[in-house]
Amino acid sequence: MKRISKNVVGDRRYTADRVSLRECLGIFKNMKLPWGLMVAGILMSLLASYATLQVSSFSGAAVDSSGAIPMQEMVIYILTSLFVVLCTGGMMWTSTLAGEKINYKLRQKLWHKIIVAKQSSYDLDGGESMVSRVTTDCDYASKFYSTIVSIAGIVISTTMYLVAMYQINVKMANYVLLFIPVSILLGGGYAFLRFLVGRRVQAKLAASTAYLVERTKDLPLIKTCNAQQKEIEEGQKYFKEQYDAHLRMGFVTAVATVIDSLLQMLSIAVPFLVGAYFVTQGVLTIGAIITFNTLFGNVKNVFKNLITYAGDFKEANGALARITCFFQAEEECPEAGEAIPDAGQETISIQQVDFGYTDQLILKKFSCQIPKNRITAVVGTNGSGKSTLFKVLTRLYEPQGGRILYGDKACTDYSLHSWRKKVCLIAQGSPMMAGTIRENICYGREEQVSEDELVEVAKLSHVYDFVKELPDGFDTVVTAGGGNFSGGQKQCIAIARAMMSKSDYLLLDEATSNLDVKREKDVMEALDRLMKDRTTVIIAHSIATIKNADHVIVVNKGKVEMEGVPSSILEQTDNYLEKMMERKWGDVVVE
Numbered sequence: 361m362k363r364i365s366k367n368v369v370g371d372r373r374y375t376a377d378r379v380s381l382r383e384c385l386g387i388f389k390n391m392k393l394p395w396g397l398m399v400a401g402i403l404m405s406l407l408a409s410y411a412t413l414q415v416s417s418f419s420g421a422a423v424d425s426s427g428a429i430p431m432q433e434m435v436i437y438i439l440t441s442l443f444v445v446l447c448t449g450g451m452m453w454t455s456t457l458a459g460e461k462i463n464y465k466l467r468q469k470l471w472h473k474i475i476v477a478k479q480s481s482y483d484l485d486g487g488e489s490m491v492s493r494v495t496t497d498c499d500y501a502s503k504f505y506s507t508i509v510s511i512a513g514i515v516i517s518t519t520m521y522l523v524a525m526y527q528i529n530v531k532m533a534n535y536v537l538l539f540i541p542v543s544i545l546l547g548g549g550y551a552f553l554r555f556l557v558g559r560r561v562q563a564k565l566a567a568s569t570a571y572l573v574e575r576t577k578d579l580p581l582i583k584t585c586n587a588q589q590k591e592i593e594e595g596q597k598y599f600k601e602q603y604d605a606h607l608r609m610g611f612v613t614a615v616a617t618v619i620d621s622l623l624q625m626l627s628i629a630v631p632f633l634v635g636a637y638f639v640t641q642g643v644l645t646i647g648a649i650i651t652f653n654t655l656f657g658n659v660k661n662v663f664k665n666l667i668t669y670a671g672d673f674k675e676a677n678g679a680l681a682r683i684t685c686f687f688q689a690e691e692e693c694p695e696a697g698e699a700i701p702d703a704g705q706e707t708i709s710i711q712q713v714d715f716g717y718t719d720q721l722i723l724k725k726f727s728c729q730i731p732k733n734r735i736t737a738v739v740g741t742n743g744s745g746k747s748t749l750f751k752v753l754t755r756l757y758e759p760q761g762g763r764i765l766y767g768d769k770a771c772t773d774y775s776l777h778s779w780r781k782k783v784c785l786i787a788q789g790s791p792m793m794a795g796t797i798r799e800n801i802c803y804g805r806e807e808q809v810s811e812d813e814l815v816e817v818a819k820l821s822h823v824y825d826f827v828k829e830l831p832d833g834f835d836t837v838v839t840a841g842g843g844n845f846s847g848g849q850k851q852c853i854a855i856a857r858a859m860m861s862k863s864d865y866l867l868l869d870e871a872t873s874n875l876d877v878k879r880e881k882d883v884m885e886a887l888d889r890l891m892k893d894r895t896t897v898i899i900a901h902s903i904a905t906i907k908n909a910d911h912v913i914v915v916n917k918g919k920v921e922m923e924g925v926p927s928s929i930l931e932q933t934d935n936y937l938e939k940m941m942e943r944k945w946g947d948v949v950v951e
Contacts, residue, residue, distance in 0.1 A: 384504070384684050391465050397458035398505070401451050405513035406520075408447035411440050412658060413524055455510075459502025466501040466683075470494055473687055479756040480717075481689040492569040497562065497683050504676040521659045528652050529644055535634045539626055539659070546619045554612050561605040562682065568598045577841065697775040700782055705732040705864050705895050706767030708753070714761030715752055722748045724918045726762070731911050735896045740915035746899045747788070749915070750867050753897070754785050784863035786854050788870050792842030797827060798834040800842075801856045809860065820886050821856035823849075859890050866896040 415437065474490055482490075525533040575582065575591060582591050635649035644652075708730040715723040722745050730736050738746050751757050752764070755776055764771045771779060792800050801817065802809045814834060818824040826849055830836045842850045858866060868887070898909065912929045914921040922929060 384680050387466065387469075387501075387680060387684050387687055388462075388505075391462075391469060393465075393505070394458040394461045397454045397461070401454040401458065402513045402516075404447045404451040404454065405510075406516055408444050408451065409513075409517035409520055409658075411444045411447065413520060413655070414440050415444065415654075455506050459506050462502045462505055463498050467494055467498045470498060470683060470686075473689070473691070476691045476694075477686075477689045478692055479751075481686070491573055492566040493683055493686065496565065496569075497680065500676040500680050504680060507676065518659060521655050525652060525655050525659075528648055528655075529638065532634050532638060532644070532652060539623075539656075542626070543623060546622070550612070550616055550619055553615065557605070557608045557612050561602075561609055564598075564602045564605040566682070568602050571595070571598050692776055694777040695775050697773055697778075699778040700766070700774045707732045708771075708865075708895075709765040710749075710762070711765065712762035713752065713759045713764065715748065715757060715759050717757075721760075722918050723752070723759075726918065726920060728913045728920045728923050729911075730895065730897055732895050733893065734910040735891060735898065736911040736913060737909035738897060738899050738913045738915060740921075744915045745918040746915055747869055750785060750787075750869055750897075750899065753867060754783055755779055782863055783865040783867060784858045784861045785867040786851075786858050786869060792838055792845070792850055792853065794840045795838055796832075796835050797823070797830075797838060797853065800838055800853050801834075801860055803857055805860050813860075817856050817859045820889060821852050821859055822886060823852045823856045826852075855886060855890070859886075864894055866891060866894055868896065868898045870899055 471494060474494075522533065522537075571594075575595070582588060635644060635652060638644040639646060639649060710726055710728050710730075713723055713726040714721055715726075726745070726749070738749065740746050752759060755771065758772070766774065793803060798814065801814065801823070815824065818827060818834070827833055827836070838844065842853075845853070909926060911923065912926050913923040914929060
């Protein structure tokens with residue numbers, strides 16, 4: 361079962377997740393792992409260990425020979441030492457290569473999961489936090505698997521060293537075995553401590569990353585609101601939390617150094633103290649003691665590495681827990697369901713729909729109709745649920761109650777892919793992708809777009825008015841978020857994208873909110889052409905954007921207050937929105 365440790369830094373809540381080893385290993389399911397490289401690494405590790413045994417035997421023989429070392433033995437020693445170096449280098453390279461392949465494949469899998477996960481998966485863990493999961497947390501995947509491979513090699517190597525030690529002297533080897541439980545006890549405590557601190561560091565790092573990504577994106581807002589000092593102080597809180605977490609990790613590193621020093625002292629004291637006794641008894645020669653000490657030093661290094669690997673393993677487990685938990689999120693199934701016929705449109709009926717992002721409902725028993733081949737205006741105060749209605753209509757979210765009908769059938773009977781191909785949304789803020797103007801206009805278009813078609817759409821949407829003045833034309837680079845274009849220009853590009861999509865249903869969320877008077881007039885002309893023969897739903901507060909509506913839906917506090925033709929709405933209510941509309945339509949005068 362997942363356990364979540366929570367803390368609060370500033371106003372942001374971060375989580376440090378704990379999952380079982382089995383759950384953590386589940387993230388590698390259906391991934392093609394580089395088993396060949398990992399096995400090659402283990403084999404080279406074993407070959408290096410075996411060659412080290414031969415080198416150790418030569419050291420003892422050299423001492424007992426009193427310097428009379430045969431040239432053949434010396435050559436074998438040199439060649440064996442070089443072989444150890446080559447095997448060790450090869451092991452490091454194959455481990456690194458295997459690790460990077462694992463990281464690469466996990467990033468691919470995680471990015472796919474992020475793209476296909478339901479929108480609700482991001483509500484409490486925004487895109488900023490996802491950055492650290494893809495860029496930082498995935499790096500622990502290689503450490504996770506390389507640690508498993510290394511531990512496998514260590515177990516076999518230790519067995520080889522212990523067998524050689526028992527061949528020299530059984531009693532002395534028995535004394536040395538006391539070293540093993542001490543190492544396991546110290547190593548287990550260190551690994552657990554590193555796990556606790558490591559997952560906390562990852563959580564703090566994720567919180568800092570999320571804060572920085574969000575705030576650097578909104579630097580103009582920070583400056584124009586004179587909030588620089590506030591954000592400096594807020595940033596210091598995050599950095600202080602991260603600083604404290606790294607101090608704890610530094611303490612864990614110091615503990616590891618102490619453990620290493622203690623094991624180093626034991627590895628020297630035990631063989632020489634016990635060995636000195638056996639030499640005086642005539643049981644062992646000094647050369648045998650040298651060989652034994654060398655082997656025991658190798659065992660000590662093995663256990664030292666084992667302790668380090670155990671810490672790496674637990675730290676990686678903590679870091680990968682966040683990825684593991686996200687992989688448990690529900691996914692969209694774009695192709696599940698029937699395909700909506702390309703030709704023709706149907707009236708969309710919303711029946712008793714309940715929806716909320718949390719336990720608090722935004723839409724409550726929401727019922728209305730969106731007539732086919734008509735223009736429907738959705739009006740209401742800020743926070744009344746207009747934009748939420750659009751998110752439900754695009755099926756970014758599914759209703760928690762009620763249903764949405766497309767003609768006589770529930771919209772859920774149709775695949776998400778075909779539904780979203782039918783529906784095009786122009787959202788507030790006119791989101792743009794890094795790339796070129798051409799790529800942004802054609803974004804989401806499955807068919808090839810000719811240059812003539814691109815120019816025609818650009819002229820209709822008035823994008824051509826400013827593109828023709830740019831040196832690179834349609835190939836002008838768009839920076840992240842479209843920061844090198846004005847709000848009006850971005851809105852025109854968004855409208856051009858909608859024209860290019862050829863969708864039968866248009867959802868316009870204040871589509872002219874960023875335009876000046878002249879540009880609004882031009883774009884409204886383009887929208888009039890775009891809306892012809894299409895079912896259009898418009899959210900707006902301005903008269904210009906709803907003047908041609910055939911149907912009006914008045915939304916108030918998540919409910920439909922009333923709906924009908926504009927004149928009928930004006931007759932039934934004195935709501936300020938209808939008073940605003942009467943200035944343009946004038947069907948009924950309300951004083």
